[in-house]
Amino acid sequence: xxxxxxxxxxxxxxxxxxxxxxxxxxxxxxxxxxxxxxxxxxxxxxxxxxxxxxxxxxxxxxxxxxxxxxxxxxxxxxxxxxxxxxxxxxxxxxxxxxxxxxxxxxxxxxxxxxxxxxxxxxxxxxxxxxxxxxxxxxxxxxxxxxxxxxxxxxxxxxxxxxxxxxxxxxxxxxxxxxxxxxxxxxxxxxxxxxxxxxxxxxxxxxxxxxxxxxxxxxxxxxxxxxxxxxxxxxxxxxxxxxxxxxxxxxxxxxxxxxxxxxxxxxxxxxxxxxxxxxxxxxx
Amino acid sequence: xxxxxxxxxxxxxxxxxxxxxxxxxxxxxxxxxxxxxxxxxxxxxxxxxxxxxxxxxxxxxxxxxxxxxxxxxxxxxxxxxxxxxxxxxxxxxxxxxxxxxxxxxxxxxxxxxxxxxxxxxxxxxxxxxxxxxxxxxxxxxxxxxxxxxxxxxxxxxxxxxxxxxxxxxxxxxxxxxxxxxxxxxxxxxxxxxxxxxxxxxxxxxxxxxxxxxxxxxxxxxxxxxxxxxxxxxxxxxxxxxxxxxxxxxxxxxxxxxxxxxxxxxxxxxxxxxxxxxxxxxxxxxxxxxxxxxxxxxxxxxxxxxx
Numbered sequence: 001x002x003x004x005x006x007x008x009x010x011x012x013x014x015x016x017x018x019x020x021x022x023x024x025x026x027x028x029x030x031x032x033x034x035x036x037x038x039x040x041x042x043x044x045x046x047x048x049x050x051x052x053x054x055x056x057x058x059x060x061x062x063x064x065x066x067x068x069x070x071x072x073x074x075x076x077x078x079x080x081x082x083x084x085x086x087x088x089x090x091x092x093x094x095x096x097x098x099x100x101x102x103x104x105x106x107x108x109x110x111x112x113x114x115x116x117x118x119x120x121x122x123x124x125x126x127x128x129x130x131x132x133x134x135x136x137x138x139x140x141x142x143x144x145x146x147x148x149x150x151x152x153x154x155x156x157x158x159x160x161x162x163x164x165x166x167x168x169x170x171x172x173x174x175x176x177x178x179x180x181x182x183x184x185x186x187x188x189x190x191x192x193x194x195x196x197x198x199x200x201x202x203x204x205x206x207x208x209x210x211x212x213x214x215x216x217x218x219x220x221x222x223x224x225x226x227x228x229x230x231x232x233x234x235x236x237x238x239x240x241x242x243x244x245x246x247x248x249x250x251x252x253x254x255x256x257x258x259x260x261x262x263x264x265x266x267x268x269x270x271x272x273x274x275x276x277x278x279x280x281x282x283x
Numbered sequence: 284x285x286x287x288x289x290x291x292x293x294x295x296x297x298x299x300x301x302x303x304x305x306x307x308x309x310x311x312x313x314x315x316x317x318x319x320x321x322x323x324x325x326x327x328x329x330x331x332x333x334x335x336x337x338x339x340x341x342x343x344x345x346x347x348x349x350x351x352x353x354x355x356x357x358x359x360x361x362x363x364x365x366x367x368x369x370x371x372x373x374x375x376x377x378x379x380x381x382x383x384x385x386x387x388x389x390x391x392x393x394x395x396x397x398x399x400x401x402x403x404x405x406x407x408x409x410x411x412x413x414x415x416x417x418x419x420x421x422x423x424x425x426x427x428x429x430x431x432x433x434x435x436x437x438x439x440x441x442x443x444x445x446x447x448x449x450x451x452x453x454x455x456x457x458x459x460x461x462x463x464x465x466x467x468x469x470x471x472x473x474x475x476x477x478x479x480x481x482x483x484x485x486x487x488x489x490x491x492x493x494x495x496x497x498x499x500x501x502x503x504x505x506x507x508x509x510x511x512x513x514x515x516x517x518x519x520x521x522x523x524x525x526x527x528x529x530x531x532x533x534x535x536x537x538x539x540x541x542x543x544x545x546x547x548x549x550x551x552x553x554x555x556x557x558x559x560x561x562x563x564x565x566x567x568x569x570x571x572x573x574x575x576x577x578x579x580x581x582x583x584x585x586x587x588x589x
Contacts, residue, residue, distance in 0.1 A: 079474065082477060108480070110477060114479070115478035119471060123490055124494050136489070137480060137481040137482070188479065
């Protein structure tokens with residue numbers, strides 16, 4: 001199945017959904033959560049998360065350690081399905097379709113909503129094969145030249161092409177940490193997802209690599225919907241258009257305490273705890 | 284300690300230091316015993332082999348196609364024995380490699396922790412079964428009741444039954460080492476593959492198995508080395524005919540079963556029959572030691588990678 005076919009398929013699903021419900025889904029929200037709660041082995045981790053992630057923007061999810069940022073992120077492409085004991089309730093609407101409804105295939109969802117992890121985790125294979133991996137498992141029928149072109153495009157978007165164009169056959173582990181993380185971004189982009197989830201992608205990287213990744217995210221945001229979890233507030237301020245702040249309550253259940261345009265969150269937070277967190281009085 | 288005089292304190296320190304060094308000597312000797320054993324075995328085999336090669340040239344030994352050391356007209360070609368050893372071991376690996384790798388994949392990637400905790404010890408018990416049991420099982424059950432059903436003309440002693448049973452015997456080696464190798468693949472890589480829209484089968488075959496390949500290969504090499512050294516199954520179910528044949532339905536003698544036959548007979552010291560034991564044993568040791576060495580090297584490389 002080609003990318004166009006996939007896209008067409010999901011458009012059809014969405015049109016059907018809309019015609020059935022006549023739903024007035026906010027047009028520019030690529031992905032949204034409604035009453036999302038996640039528990040691990042019966043212990044509630046996050047509760048009542050309502051967020052709308054607008055298309056072609058970067059939304060940052062910030063908050064102290066253990067507030068459930070990553071948990072929320074993993075719910076958006078059903079990666080929580082792979083965590084033993086995890087249970088998700090509420091809805092995650094991807095273009096208006098609840099990705100947790102029974103007839104939705106999580107594998108298909110993950111091919112439309114890509115993910116980049118905390119630690120760079122390239123596969124133990126060549127640079128080229130890493131980027132081509134997603135195209136191969138998703139059954140794209142591409143000629144050699146088309147494959148090369150897609151790999152090149154992805155590497156250019158991930159701002160890695162110039163550094164690796166002469167050694168696409170080199171083992172991915174021969175790259176530096178920052179290059180490996182950009183390779184992981186290229187690998188995710190090659191599948192042409194609509195949404196890109198990043199889980200603290202620069203936490204293990206040096207400032208120069210971090211800045212390269214931040215700049216590339218801003219450069220590509222017009223083609224994607226980007227959601228980035230970070231506990232680095234400067235990073236959120238630098239790259240994001242919208243920011244969601246999460247905090248844990250007295251029972252250690254994570255909740256969204258504030259959500260809005262990044263400027264407003266950082267200049268005039270409404271919630272007292274948010275203000276304390278942003279001004280560095282709580283970590 | 285507070286109530287001890289300086290003299291008593293120093294005495295107790297000295298006593299404990301003595302105990303410390305004594306313990307070191309005990310564990311050191313235990314280590315030396317196993318190392319020395321290997322050296323003694325190696326030396327003995329070499330010395331007696333040298334004696335053997337006064338009767339037969341190394342060239343004849345390695346390339347001759349007739350092994351008639353126990354007969355009046357003597358030929359000293361090891362190939363019939365070596366061939367039987369390799370043939371039975373290949374049959375064994377044809378059983379234990381696919382079954383063992385499949386079982387390891389199931390245990391590592393599919394089974395829940397409860398099933399795993401039951402299945403692993405059960406499989407490991409297979410290698411605890413005395414091999415003599417596998418031997419008569421091959422001779423009295425596998426050949427007459429299983430192989431004869433679809434292969435009427437098969438000899439009662441045959442390489443196929445031997446290979447099949449050694450396959451079962453070496454299965455736990457493949458499962459245990461392959462499972463370790465698969466388990467050692469970082470979970471990060473599985474998650475990355477899933478996040479790109481992979482199905483489980485793609486995760487297993489495109490990511491986990493390739494990443495664990497050296498460990499899996501090592502498990503097969505080590506199982507092969509173990510198969511070549513297996514004696515009782517070959518001696519009981521393979522027969523004592525040193526013929527050079529590629530027909531697994533025939534009776535044939537492996538290197539190990541030749542040694543078992545002569546060593547349990549009454550070959551007097553100093554005779555060529557007696558010396559031939561050591562030459563055969565020496566070659567077998569050389570081959571299996573090399574395989575083990577390679578296997579362990581491959582394992583170490585895979586351990587360094589992560």
